[in-house]
Amino acid sequence: MSHSPEGAARRPHPRSQQLYERATRVIPGGVNSPVRAFRAVGGTPLFFTSGRGAYLTDADGRSYLDLVCSWGPLILGHAHPAVVEAIAQACRQGTTFGAPCPGEVELAERVVASYPGIEQVRLVSSGTEAVMSAIRLARAFTGRDLIVKFSGCYHGHADHLLVAAGSGLATFGRPSSAGVPEAFTACTRVLPLDDEAAVEELFARDGGRIAAVIIEPVPANHGLLPQRREFLESLRAVTRRHGALLIFDEVISGFRLARGGAAERLGIVPDLATFGKVIGGGMPVGAFAGPREVMARLAPDGDTYQAGTLSGNPVAMASGIATLDVLTGGNGWSTLEALGAQLEGLLQPVLREAPFPMHLVRVGSLFWLSMHEGGAPRSAATLPQEAAGRFAALFHAMLAEGVYLPPSAYEACFLSLAHTASDLERFAQALRHSLATLR
Ligand SMILES: *Cc1c(COP(=O)(O)O)cnc(C)c1O
Secondary structure, eight states: OOHHHHHHHHHHHHHHHHHHHHHHHHSGGSSGGGGGGGGOOOOOHHHHHHHHEEEEEEEOOOOOEEGGGTTTOOOTTOOHHHHHHHHHHHHHHSSSSOOHHHHHHHHHHHHHHHHHTTEEEEEEESHHHHHHHHHHHHHHHHHHOOEEEEOOOOOOOGGGGGGSSOOOHHTTTTTTTTTTHHHTTTTTEETTTOHHHHHHHHHHHHHEEEEEEEESSSSSSSSSOOOOOHHHHHHHHHHHHTOOOOEEEEETTTTTBBTHHHHHHHOOOSSSEEEOOGGGBBBBBBEEEEEHHHHHHHHSSSSSSOOOOOTTTTTHHHHHHHHHHHHHTTTHHHHHHHHHHHHHHHHHHHHHHHHSSOOOETTTTEEEEEEESSSSSSOOOOHHHHHHHHHHHHHHOOOOOOOEOSSSSSSEEEETTTTHHHHHHHHHHHHHHHHHHHH
16 A cells, blocks of 8 residues: 555556546536546546445445545445335336326425424425525515625525635635626625624615525535534524525535434524435435425415426435435434544544644534644635645545545545444544655
């Protein structure tokens, strides 16, 4: 096993390399989602051919302990037998009907029973769609136009939310995307996290025009930036006072941090919540939910249009239902918390010996290795220039150790129920070796 970062970076992956060259001819940048491209860490992306439990196998037949878990959906790990079986069974009955199916009712009932304060849910096919639709609904319900978001929070790639939108953009050093007309973001206000005064000031000026405040209650798209409870409580209070809706974007945190997501964990109930990732168990599912009074504004009952050809298809529903049932049946959330706590215990001594500042930020089964100098930040802060190079070297050293980290210093890591105590020890060991090579 190579312990030199140079050797690690140059370790050949001929089949991945070949696939990547073919991919770049027919797919822009060779990838279908930018952060997969390894631009922040250098080298060419690995192509994976299979996943099982906590492990991935690449096209060259090498195995990696996976800390990405498809960016969150795989809370049970790869190819969990119950999920695979549910999907296979559903497929044999037909993959989509373009008409209602029982699975939609079953998944919707589970969401409503799990999440505080909601009565109805509409199922869609991605987190982006869920957020887009929730925003449209909030505007329709309040009859107002302005949306408030926070710098560093990512809410999918809809035009009007693609401002100061977290890791994907931070990785590429851009505040916002090209191709988004100013007029499209004219109704979006961006505020810093962790700053009650900025929120109060905006509401004092524009309160009567604000339809909704949207936030990741545990921001996990610009590293991991756990917020003070008082800050989130102040959002609950100010929105209520001004007749605006509070939207928790729980696309990452929903069904991951607790059965009732971050809302349950924090004891703060939003007006609307959005889901994705875990709720589909690895199939494309998103959802947005709220009280009947608000949800009734959606077509066909109401005047707010929203639709989807593959929304609620039986295969995706089967995957989501099986995933939530395994989590609920085994009280997966307490196991995930215990795994996270164990990881923290293992990593603390390793990080204390790191040759540069590195802090563990953890909330349940989400964690981030923050490379900020003065401790972990609470709002979106740009990493110091040297950190990018250090992270790239660390990333490749970890790859050589057989550990797959997210390929950007701004991305959080994910644990699953498939990660065992010995996997975590392996991870800590690999981190110790890798950091030693960077000394
Ligand atoms: C991933 C994510 C989205 C977008 O979900 P997609 O399924 O990728 O469209 C939205 N909000 C948050 C908080 C996310 O992490």
